[in-house]
Amino acid sequence: MEATASAKYLRGSAQKARLVVDMIRGKDVNQALAILRFTKKRAAGHIEKCMRSAIANANEIAEKANISIDPDDLWVRTAFVDRGPTKNRRRVRPAPQGRAYREQRHFCHVTISLSNDERPSTDGKKPEVEKAAKPAESKRRKRGGAAAAPRAKRATPKKATEATEVAAEKPAAKKASKKKAKSDEATSEE
Numbered sequence: 001m002e003a004t005a006s007a008k009y010l011r012g013s014a015q016k017a018r019l020v021v022d023m024i025r026g027k028d029v030n031q032a033l034a035i036l037r038f039t040k041k042r043a044a045g046h047i048e049k050c051m052r053s054a055i056a057n058a059n060e061i062a063e064k065a066n067i068s069i070d071p072d073d074l075w076v077r078t079a080f081v082d083r084g085p086t087k088n089r090r091r092v093r094p095a096p097q098g099r100a101y102r103e104q105r106h107f108c109h110v111t112i113s114l115s116n117d118e119r120p121s122t123d124g125k126k127p128e129v130e131k132a133a134k135p136a137e138s139k140r141r142k143r144g145g146a147a148a149a150p151r152a153k154r155a156t157p158k159k160a161t162e163a164t165e166v167a168a169e170k171p172a173a174k175k176a177s178k179k180k181a182k183s184d185e186a187t188s189e190e
Helices: 012-023 027-039 043-064 126-134 162-188
Strands: 003-012 075-083 090-094 100-104 108-114
Touching: 003 043, 012 027, 012 043, 012 075, 012 108, 027 043, 043 108, 108 162
Parallel strands: none
Antiparallel strands: 003 108, 075 108, 090 100
């Protein structure tokens, strides 16, 4: 069963009210009411009023359908905020040097939908039906950026004696390459 309530023409911008609504979406009703009560946003009071109206609507729908419903089993299924009109709420604010700044005062509309149906699983697993519908992907996906760059393999010497031998070979190899480069330069000059 689902119950909906909406509060229209609330003072304040929709963007600020969405910050509050995002905190309660998907939560239990009691937890959502606690969040709204202790949130320091101005829109929280109006949204709490709308939430209580949705709970009352759920009780009313249940009574009409002759069903017993426990308000503690309800959870916030959907909650969203729409922009309201600003046409007749334009104001003029005094500014320096005799100017006037125009400002708009905003309205918003809040809609909350509660449900007592079973919640979808939030453990990150997708239903098996969706997995079967997708084509099989290879184990290694093609990715861009740093993930696609080849990684250098670390050479870990097995014994300490091998490490010293490798270190001793490097300077000798550098000297030989320098001598070869000098001899190549001398032959190219002639």
